[in-house]
Amino acid sequence: MRYSKYYIPTLREAPSDAEVPSQQFAVRGGYIKKIATGIYDCLPLGLKVIRKVENIVRQEMNRAGALEVSMPTVVPAELWQKSGRWYMYGKELLRFKDRAEREYCLGPTHEEVIVDMVTNSVKSYKQLPLNLYQIQTKFRDEIRPRFGLMRAREFTMKDAYSFHDSQLSLDQTYLEMHEAYSRIFNRCGLDFRVVKADSGNIGGNASQEFMITADTGEDAILFCNDCDYAANSEKATTLVLNESEEELALLEVHTPEKKSIEEVAQFLQVDSAKTIKALVYKYLDIKDQTDADWLYAVVFIRGDYELNEVKLGNALSAKVLMLAQDDEIARVTKAPVGYIGPVGLDIKNVRVLADDSIVGLKNAVIGANMTDYHIKNFNHPRDFQFSEITDLKTAKHGDICPECQKGNLSKERGIEVGHIFKLGKKYSAAMQATYLDTDGKEQVFIMGCYGIGIGRTAMSAIEQSHDERGPIWPIQIAPFEVIIIPANLEVEEQRSICEQLYSDLLANNIDVLFDDRKERIGVKFNDADLIGAPIRVVLGKKLAEGLAELNYRNGQKEDVKIAGLTTYLCNIVKELKSVNSES
RNA sequence: CGGGGUAUAGCGCAGUCUGGUAGCGCACCUGUUUUGGGAACAGGGGGCCGUAGGUUCGAAUCCUGCUACCCCGACCA
Numbered sequence: 001m002r003y004s005k006y007y008i009p010t011l012r013e014a015p016s017d018a019e020v021p022s023q024q025f026a027v028r029g030g031y032i033k034k035i036a037t038g039i040y041d042c043l044p045l046g047l048k049v050i051r052k053v054e055n056i057v058r059q060e061m062n063r064a065g066a067l068e069v070s071m072p073t074v075v076p077a078e079l080w081q082k083s084g085r086w087y088m089y090g091k092e093l094l095r096f097k098d099r100a101e102r103e104y105c106l107g108p109t110h111e112e113v114i115v116d117m118v119t120n121s122v123k124s125y126k127q128l129p130l131n132l133y134q135i136q137t138k139f140r141d142e143i144r145p146r147f148g149l150m151r152a153r154e155f156t157m158k159d160a161y162s163f164h165d166s167q168l169s170l171d172q173t174y175l176e177m178h179e180a181y182s183r184i185f186n187r188c189g190l191d192f193r194v195v196k197a198d199s200g201n202i203g204g205n206a207s208q209e210f211m212i213t214a215d216t217g218e219d220a221i222l223f224c225n226d227c228d229y230a231a232n233s234e235k236a237t238t239l240v241l242n243e244s245e246e247e248l249a250l251l252e253v254h255t256p257e258k259k260s261i262e263e264v265a266q267f268l269q270v271d272s273a274k275t276i277k278a279l280v281y282k283y284l285d286i287k288d289q290t291d292a293d294w295l296y297a298v299v300f301i302r303g304d305y306e307l308n309e310v311k312l313g314n315a316l317s318a319k320v321l322m323l324a325q326d327d328e329i330a331r332v333t334k335a336p337v338g339y340i341g342p343v344g345l346d347i348k349n350v351r352v353l354a355d356d357s358i359v360g361l362k363n364a365v366i367g368a369n370m371t372d373y374h375i376k377n378f379n380h381p382r383d384f385q386f387s388e389i390t391d392l393k394t395a396k397h398g399d400i401c402p403e404c405q406k407g408n409l410s411k412e413r414g415i416e417v418g419h420i421f422k423l424g425k426k427y428s429a430a431m432q433a434t435y436l437d438t439d440g441k442e443q444v445f446i447m448g449c450y451g452i453g454i455g456r457t458a459m460s461a462i463e464q465s466h467d468e469r470g471p472i473w474p475i476q477i478a479p480f481e482v483i484i485i486p487a488n489l490e491v492e493e494q495r496s497i498c499e500q501l502y503s504d505l506l507a508n509n510i511d512v513l514f515d516d517r518k519e520r521i522g523v524k525f526n527d528a529d530l531i532g533a534p535i536r537v538v539l540g541k542k543l544a545e546g547l548a549e550l551n552y553r554n555g556q557k558e559d560v561k562i563a564g565l566t567t568y569l570c571n572i573v574k575e576l577k578s579v580n581s582e583s
Numbered sequence: 584c585g586g587g588g589u590a591u592a593g594c595g596c597a598g599u600c601u602g603g604u605a606g607c608g609c610a611c612c613u614g615u616u617u618u619g620g621g622a623a624c625a626g627g628g629g630g631c632c633g634u635a636g637g638u639u640c641g642a643a644u645c646c647u648g649c650u651a652c653c654c655c656g657a658c659c660a
Contacts, residue, residue, distance in 0.1 A: 009593090011593090011594055011595095011609090011610085012594080012595090012609055012610075012621065013594060013595050013608095013609070014594090014595090015594070015595085016589095016594090016595070016596095016653085017652075017653055017654090019653095019654090028594095036651090036652095037651090037652070037653090090658080091658095092658065092659085108659095109660090138660080140658080140659070140660090142658060142659075143584090143656095143657070143658055144655095144656085144657085144658075151658090151659075151660090155660070156660090157660050158660085159660085209660095218659090219659095309657075313657095320657080321657075322656095322657065415660095416659070416660065417660065418660070419659085419660065451659095451660050452660065453659090453660030454660085455660085456660055457660085469620095487618080487619055488618060488619090490618085519621090520617085520618055520619090520620090520621075520622065521618070521619050521620070522618090522619075522620040522621050522622085523620085523621050523622095524620090524621095525619080525620045525621085526620065526621050527621085529620090538619080540619060541619065549619095
C-alpha cells in the first residue's frame with residue numbers, strides 16, 4: 001500500500017475525552033472515529049487490525065471443529081419472550097417496533113436465535129455435538145460506555161454455541177474451546193490469564209474468563225502465587241481461619257460519634273478484622289416485573305472486608321441491587337445508621353445474610369442498635385444464630401488461597417477479552433429445544449457458549465504494549481508488517497530503491513506500507529510510530545554505504561546491506577510471526 | 584437513574600464574570616526557501632458560538648427550557 005493513496009487521518013493531539021492509551025492512539029492514529037457515545041467508525045487502519053484478529057479467531061474456531069454461521073442483528077421479541085429474558089434483561093436490551101408495531105430488539109447476545117436455529121432441525125443424538133459460531137456486530141445499550149472500543153455499545157463479537165447430549169460431551173467441547181482460546185490469544189501475541197468467573201446474567205454454572213493483563217483493565221483478578229488458582233474478584237474466594245480464643249462475655253461499650261469501622265476500631269483499640277459491619281441493601285427480585293417492589297436485606301461481614309455485590313446479587317436472586325439510603329436504613333432496621341448489629345435487631349420481612357468470615361471470629365465488636373453504643377465479645381453462634389451464611393466478601397491482596405490453602409493471593413488488573421460458559425439446559429429448556437436420545441426419548445440439549453470481544457482484543461494489544469509515541473503491535477495483528485520510509489523522495493536513488501523494495505516485498509506477500517508522501521522525515525517517523533508496524537526500513541543517509549537502516553518498533557536497530565534486503569526482511573517477518581503461532 | 588462538569592473552525596483551547604458583532608495553536612489550500620524526529624516566511628479558506636425561546640438599541644457573553652457530550656458509581660466481550 002502506498003501511503004499517498006491510503007487514508008490515515010492522524011491527529012497531533014488526542015481528543016480530550018480519550019482516557020486510556022489504547023483509545024488515545026486508536027483515535028490519534030486514525031484507526032477509529034467516534035460518531036456517538038459508544039459507537040465508532042472503523043477506518044481502514046482499524047479495520048485491518050480487526051480483520052487480522054478475526055482471521056486468527058476464525059482459523060482456530062474452524063480448527064476446533066466449529067462451523068461459522070451468521071445470525072441477524074435484529075431479533076424478534078418473540079424469541080426473547082420464549083426464553084423469558086425479554087422480561088429480565090434490563091435496559092441494555094435496545095427494543096423497538098417496526099411499522100406494523102411488531103416488537104424487536106438488537107441482539108446483545110444470541111442464545112435465543114441459535115436455539116431457534118437448531119430447533120426442529122437437529123432431531124437426533126447422532127447429529128451431536130454441534131458447535132456453531134459467528135463473528136458479528138452486537139448491540140448493548142451500556143449504561144456507561146467507556147474507553148473507545150474497549151467498552152462500546154456497538155461492538156464486534158465472536159460468539160459460539162455448542163449443543164450436546166451429555167455433560168461429558170459438553171465438558172469435552174468446553175475444553176477444546178479453552179484450548180482454542182489459548183491458541184488465539186497466543187497467536188495475537190498477548191499475555192493473558194484464564195480465571196474462574198461469575199457467569200452473570202447469561203446463566204449457567206462453570207465459566208472462565210480470558211483476561212489480558214493490563215494496568216488499565218476494568219476487572220480485578222486474584223491469583224495464587226503458589227498454585228494454579230486464579231479468579232475474577234467477582235468470583236474469587238479465600239480461606240478464612242477459625243480463631244481459637246476463649247469466648248468472653250458480651251459487654252456494652254460507649255462509642256460516642258464513632259460510626260465507621262475505622263473509627264470504632266481505632267477508638268476501641270482493636271483490629272478492624274475483629275469487628276463486624278452491617279450493610280443495608282435494597283434490591284429487585286429477578287422475577288419482579290413491576291420494577292417498583294423494592295426489597296431490603298441486611299448483610300453482616302467482617303470489618304476489614306469489602307462486600308462483593310456480585311456475590312450478594314446472586315445470593316439474593318436480585319436483578320437490581322444498590323445500597324439503601326440513610327432514611328431507608330432507619331426505617332427498615334429501626335436502628336441508627338452506624339450502630340446496626342445482629343443482637344436484638346428488630347426487623348420484619350427483611351433478609352439477613354452473613355458472610356462466612358464472621359463464623360470463626362471470636363469476641364468481635366458489633367453495633368448495639370443504639371446510638372453511640374457498640375457491643376464487644378460477640379461470638380457466633382453463641383450470641384446470634386445467622387440463618388443464611390455464605391461467601392459475600394471481596395477477596396483481597398494477601399488473602400490465603402482457597403485451593404491450596406497455603407499460598408497467598410495477589411491482585412492484578414485485567415481486560416476481559418474472552419469468556420467461556422457451560423450453559424447447561426437454561427435456554428434449551430425454556431425454549432423446549434429437544435432431540436431424541438438412543439432410547440427414542442425426547443431430551444433438551446445441553447449447551448455451552450463461548451465469546452470473544454474482537455475490538456476489545458485489538459485494543460488490549462495496545463494497552464499491553466505501547467510507548468509514549470504509539471502502539472507497539474505484535475506482528476500478527478499489526479496493521480502493516482513493514483513500513484518503508486525514504487528520507488527524501490526527491491533523491492532519485494532513494495526513490496528508485498524504495499520502489500523496488502516495495503514491489504519486491506509485495507511480491508513476497510509482505511504486508512507493507514510505502515510512505516511515498518512529500519513530507520518531512522520527522523512527520524513520517526511520527527506517523528510510523530502511530531501505525532506501529534514492527535519493522536521500519538529507512539532509506540537515506542547510509543545509502544551511500546549501500547546500507548538500509550532497520551528500526552524495529554520495539555527499539556532495536558541495525559543496518560543491513562541493500563543487496564539481499566528483501567530476503568532478509570522476509571526472513572525476519574517469518575521469524576517474528578512464528579513466535580506464538582504454533583503451540 | 585443519582586452526583587459533578589462541558590458545549591465557540593477538523594483537533595486542542597481562549598473570549599462569557601464586566602453585553603458592542605469572534606480569536607489563538609495545530610490541521611487544510613497557494614507560493615518560496617527548507618529536508619534525519621511533527622520546518623520557516625508570505626498569502627488564503629473555513630464558525631447560525633449545541634438548540635429553542637426571552638431580556639436588550641445590541642447577546643458567544645445575562646435569564647429560562649431542551650439536547651448532546653464527558654467524569655465518578657451499578658453492566659459486560
